[in-house]
Amino acid sequence: xxxxxxxxxxxxxxxxxxxxxxxxxxxxxxxxxxxxxxxxxxxxxxxxxxxxxxxxxxxxxxxxxxxxxxxxxxxxxxxxxxxxxxxxxxxxxxxxxxxxxxx
Numbered sequence: 001x002x003x004x005x006x007x008x009x010x011x012x013x014x015x016x017x018x019x020x021x022x023x024x025x026x027x028x029x030x031x032x033x034x035x036x037x038x039x040x041x042x043x044x045x046x047x048x049x050x051x052x053x054x055x056x057x058x059x060x061x062x063x064x065x066x067x068x069x070x071x072x073x074x075x076x077x078x079x080x081x082x083x084x085x086x087x088x089x090x091x092x093x094x095x096x097x098x099x100x101x102x103x
Contacts (some may be wrong), residue, residue, distance in 0.1 A: 001037070001099050002063050003092045006053040009084040015049065021078045022051070028071035029055070035062020037102070049084060056094075056102075 010018045026039040037056040044050035057063040066072055079087065094102065 001094045001102065002057045002060060003094050004053070004055040004057070004063070005090040005092060006055065007088040007090075008051050008053070008079075009047075010049045010051065011082055011084045012049055014078075014082040018051075018078060018082055021074055022053075025071045025075045026053075028069065029066060032071075033062065033066055033069065035059065035065055 022041050026041050029036040029039040035058040037058060038054065039056075040054040042052040042054065044052070055063075055066075057066065
């Protein structure tokens with residue numbers, strides 16, 4: 001599995017649009033992409049304009065397939081002008097629970 005931790009900062013004037021776009025991206029990713037096992041959206045407790053996405057894919061092919069979907073394209077369009085700073089992406093390897101025990 002590939003687990004991604006993504007950190008984004010949203011422009012305050014674009015927060016309502018962001019919330020709609022990212023919810024659609026998360027819901028459609030889990031519903032429509034067999035290789036997307038999880039897509040959580042987390043809001044920072046200290047900075048309400050900072051968000052984290054925790055995305056889990058079965059493999060690299062599933063992660064790349066995600067970037068070819070209409071819901072990702074909508075997110076990418078938003079990200080062009082709606083972010084307050086550069087995206088931080090962290091690709092991680094799952095350790096616990098093991099892939100076999102992961103739900």
